[in-house]
Amino acid sequence: MSDIKIAQAAKMKPIIQLAQETFSIPAEQLDPYGHYKAKISLDYVNSLSHRQSEGKLILVTAISPTPAGEGKTTTTVGLGDALNRVGKTQGKKAIICLREPSLGPCFGIKGGAAGGGYAQVVPMEDINLHFTGDFHAIGVAHNLLAAMIDNHIHHGNALDIDARRIRWKRVMDMNDRALRDITVGMGGPANGYLREDGFDIVVASEVMAILCLATNRADLKERLGRIIIGYKKDGTTPVYASDLKAHGAMAALLKDAFKPNLVQTLENNLAIVHGGPFANIAHGCNSVIATKTALKLADYAVTEAGFGADLGAEKFFNIKCRTTGLKPSAVVLVATVRALKFHGGVDKMHLNQENLPALEKGFANLERHLTNLQQQFGQPVVVSINHFTFDSDAEIALLQQKCADLGAECVVSRHWAEGSAGAEALAEKVMSIVDAREAQVQFTYEDQTPLWDKLSAVATKLYGAKEIVASAKVKKDIEQLQANYGHLPICMAKTQMSFSTDPALKGAPSGHTVEISDVKLQNGAGFIVAIAGNMMTMPGLPTRPTAEIIDIDDEGVITGLF
Secondary structure (H helix, E strand, O other): OOOHHHHHHOOOHHHHHHHHHHHHHHHEEEOOOOOOOOOOOOOHHHHHHHHOOEEEEEEEEEEEOOOOOOOOOHHHHHHHHHHHHHHHHHOEEEEEEEEOHHHHHHOOOOOOOOOOOOEEEEEEEHHHOOOHHHHHHHHHHHHHHHHHHHHHHHHOOOOEEEEEHHOOEEOOOOOOHHHHOOEOOOOHHHHHOOOEEEEEEEEEHHHHHHHOOOOHHHHHHHHHHHHHEEEEEOOOOOOOOOOOOHHHHHHOOOOOOOOOOOEEOOOOOEEOOOOOOOOOOOOOOHHHHHHHHHHHOOEEEEEEEOOOHHHHHHHHHHHHHHOOOOOEEEEEEEEHHHHHHHHHHHHHOEEEEEEEHHHHHHHHHHHHHHHHHHOOOOEEEEEEEEEEOOOOOHHHHHHHHHHHOOOEEEEEHHHHHHHHHHHHHHHHHHHHHHHHOOOOOOOOOOOOHHHHHHHHHHHHOOOOEEEEOOOOOHHHHHHHHHHHHOOOOEEEEEEOOOOOOOOOOOOOOOOOEEEEEEEEOOOOOOEEEEEEEOOOOOOOOOOOOOHHHHHHOOOOOOOOOO
16 A cells, blocks of 8 residues: 555554553643644653763764665664564653755655555655644744835834845745746835845745744743844844844744644554654754653653755754753664666666666765764764565675675565564664663764854865865855854754755765755754755756646545645
């Protein structure tokens, strides 16, 4: 069956009942959204802070994505289910923490983000579409600030905002390339001030990053107030959202969105799905409040970081762990034989055929991710081979041997087809590591490292680049940011398809040059976004978007989602 048919056949339990049975969460501390979704009250989240014990944090990441698929979210769900299955005899429990899907990829080419096969979170259609309305709230909060900027200028511009130096675009949760660059205020003085503007996708919004990194409502509002929307006409004085008195209303719009969402897997294990920044244009991790809640409730919290380990995992360590004190106990690196053969030069049409030379060549991609995780971040790594029926015994054996040569365990997982039973070996291996290890983390750079050197460290140490370059204007922008914001971490916006800025360069390219084409201060989020190459913060739809096959019948049954 297709993923959506498997999900629609699931025997879900009422979420209030499941939360009480599993973790004794009182019904009055959950805000139900129908029968199978709920938000956890912040009062309950705060009440967990007195608990001294915390679970073990496990990060799931992946090799560089390919059209062949890797199954990172599927593995996260399968591992969480398997940890509950294996841990049952030991009285141990697990919760998974995922990001919420964006509508842009759902209707574009990538699809949703609820897992697949028999390792999914449900209700799949709700999670992949509007869910609990969090992205709507984030988009409205972001666009309220945009409206207040233009309104302030229209009514006299008491703050002396330079309309040519406004850095706050508008957002929408859809892929729409036609809105990347627009002009607003047309039609005469009654319609405001004529200026250039544009749209980003919601997942790239600083408001999304703030919601995911804030620790409580006071922190949320303070961060929103710190947003720099642009500069005054003197060219150097920043204008903050708090100057426009917008941050209170923005926080009010995020009142419910800030609460973590509780759903379940196909096997009726609890999952927290909250926040959704992309890892190729944002920091790519679920909310801090969700992760910390899971750690207080369960013995194991399994979370994912978006796209390949050069993006999501790098930002998980250098941004999320750095700013919150979170420390993982182990990392699971997801790969498929098919994807590695693609990195080895095999055409997508021939990936189901055994090809040991291509697999060996494509292994270079896995090797670099693995080495980065072990050496740059100091993590023990378990390689999870997300099994396809076309994988040959010889290919699996070669892959396991090459991982062993690098000092990493390699486990074949069949959770897509078998659910938790297919990931028992993976769960047992992960448990044996995390139960015997004190969690720790090391970073790619120190806080006091200059911004240019931070960018260079990520590019050379993790991407295998020879150097970074930038135009005179971008170098000047970096120098100006260094004076007041040089202590902040950097968030590289780069293609997810390659270690380089060229999506066509597969495997593990080395000696290339990474061009920093723009830098953007996200003061409220607490990091600086560096655009590498021609990375877009508003994607476009493909030639044949998935939207063409998504449909609903007269009974309300949705088809075409994946």
